[in-house]
Amino acid sequence: MRLSTVILPVRRWSDGGKEVWQRAEELGFHAAYTYDHLSWRSFRDQAWFGALPTLTAAAAATSRIRLGTLVTSPNFRHPVTLAKELISLDDISEGRVTLGIGAGGNGFDATALGQEPWSPRERADRFAEFTALLHQLLTQDAVSYEGTHYSADEVRNIPGCVQRPRLPFAVAATGPRGLKLAARYGQAWVTTGDPKVSNAGGTPAESREAIRRQVEGLAKACADQGRDFAELHKIMLTGFTPDQPLDSVDAFVDFAGRHAELGIEELVIHWPIADSVFAADPAVFERIATEGLAQLGA
Numbered sequence: 001m002r003l004s005t006v007i008l009p010v011r012r013w014s015d016g017g018k019e020v021w022q023r024a025e026e027l028g029f030h031a032a033y034t035y036d037h038l039s040w041r042s043f044r045d046q047a048w049f050g051a052l053p054t055l056t057a058a059a060a061a062t063s064r065i066r067l068g069t070l071v072t073s074p075n076f077r078h079p080v081t082l083a084k085e086l087i088s089l090d091d092i093s094e095g096r097v098t099l100g101i102g103a104g105g106n107g108f109d110a111t112a113l114g115q116e117p118w119s120p121r122e123r124a125d126r127f128a129e130f131t132a133l134l135h136q137l138l139t140q141d142a143v144s145y146e147g148t149h150y151s152a153d154e155v156r157n158i159p160g161c162v163q164r165p166r167l168p169f170a171v172a173a174t175g176p177r178g179l180k181l182a183a184r185y186g187q188a189w190v191t192t193g194d195p196k197v198s199n200a201g202g203t204p205a206e207s208r209e210a211i212r213r214q215v216e217g218l219a220k221a222c223a224d225q226g227r228d229f230a231e232l233h234k235i236m237l238t239g240f241t242p243d244q245p246l247d248s249v250d251a252f253v254d255f256a257g258r259h260a261e262l263g264i265e266e267l268v269i270h271w272p273i274a275d276s277v278f279a280a281d282p283a284v285f286e287r288i289a290t291e292g293l294a295q296l297g298a
Contacts, residue, residue, distance in 0.1 A: 001256060002266040003293050004031040006070055006237065008040075008273060009049040013057055017049075020271060021058040024065060027289040031066035032058065033100060033268060038076060039108045042277060052085050059093035066096045070237055070268065071172045071190065073104025074123075074130040076113055080152050083137035087161055095162035100190055101134075102172030103127035124177050125149065131171070135185050138166035170235055174214050179221040188233035188266075189218055193241040207241040208258060215263045235266040239278065245269070245288075246280040252288045253295045260296070 005024050011017035024032040036051035055067050067089075072082070090097045103123050104110065110117050118126065126149050133150050137143050137157055145152040161167045168187035173179050174194070182189045194210035196202075202210075215234065222229040236259060238245055245255035246269060256267055269288065272280040 001260050001264075001293055001296060002030040003256075003289065004033065004066075004235075004266055004268045005029045005271050005289070006033045006035070006268050007271045008043070008278070009034050009051060009054045010043060010047050010273060012047065013049075013054075017054075018057065018061050021065075022061055024271070025062045027286060029065060029289060030266065031068060031098065031268075032062075033068045033070040033098075036069040036072040036077075036100075037107070037109050038112050041107065044108060052089060055097070056089055056092055059089065059096065064096075066098055067093055068098035068170065069100045070170070071100035071102040073102050073109070074126045074149075075104040075109035077130075079130055079133040079137055079150055080155050083134055083155075083157055086138065086167060087157055087159075090161045090163060090167045093162075095167075097163070097167045098170050098188070099167055100170045100172060101131060102190070103178060124175075128177065128181060131169070131181050131185050135166070135169070170233070174217075176217065176221070179214075179217050180225065182218060182232065183221040183225040183227045186232055188235050190235045190237060192237045192239075195240065198240060198242055202242055204241065204243045204258075207243065208262060211236070211259070211264070212262050233266060234264050235268060236264045237268045239270050246272075246285060248284060249287050249291055249295065252292045256292065256296050 007020055007024065011020060021032055034051050034054055039048050051069050058067055086099060106117055129147050129149050133145055137155060138161055141156060141158050143152050143155045169185050170188035170190050171182035171186035172190040173182045174191065191211060191214055193207050197207045197210050219229045243255050245252045270278040272278060272282050272285050
């Protein structure tokens with residue numbers, strides 16, 4: 001089991017932002033991710049900075065910890081410009097970047113560029129085309145492509161990624177089409193649980209059962225794609241299930257153990273933000289970071 005954190009881009013770099021990313025490395029987290037949104041839910045009218053510039057600064061301020069997005073989506077990104085930025089970030093970080101990628105939702109990002117909200121079918125179609133083209137752009141020096149939603153005309157991406165054949169994709173998916181993409185293009189798979197369970201006031205046991213079914217779906221998608229299921233790293237972004245794993249070290253150890261039994265190999269916990277949905281005791285959070293997995297192993 002690996003333990004990572006997600007640091008929301010809510011702090012000015014000169015006013016504690018830099019130190020948070022450095023502290024994440026000091027605490028020994030496997031990776032530090034950030035959301036790739038223009039704004040997000042209850043933070044919409046508060047400070048919120050761009051994901052890729054933040055990760056670039058974090059790459060320069062750290063030396064070991066992996067960095068990435070959880071997650072990037074087609075809502076306001078285009079594969080051509082995103083590929084160039086990712087190649088640059090992979091170079092600056094010396095090969096420490098993972099791209100979390102998903103279909104996106106119907107939040108603020110979905111209409112920020114003036115477009116009408118996409119239907120679920122169009123969102124899935126765009127996600128599939130977006131991921132396939134991004135894979136091509138990150139693995140080939142020159143790409144031309146004409147698709148339904150995206151195009152590329154003699155695009156050059158030299159010298160390519162530091163990580164070969166490209167930086168890893170962590171594909172967020174729960175439905176059959178998304179799981180198929182994860183099996184085809186992913187080096188990892190990401191889940192947040194099943195929002196239907198949490199929205200309906202479900203129990204932790206019901207949440208784990210939903211995740212078990214997701215893992216089974218991923219295994220089937222891998223079999224259909226001729227992919228070794230064990231090759232895909234299984235990541236869970238916490239904070240969206242009925243559990244409260246940051247209440248105490250014991251609560252985290254119990255949570256981690258139960259999800260490890262389901263096949264989850266990396267847990268991502270939110271860096272505490274006071275007076276928000278991600279409020280938590282910083283002292284408990286740091287104890288979880290430094291003691292949690294050791295207690296789980298014991």
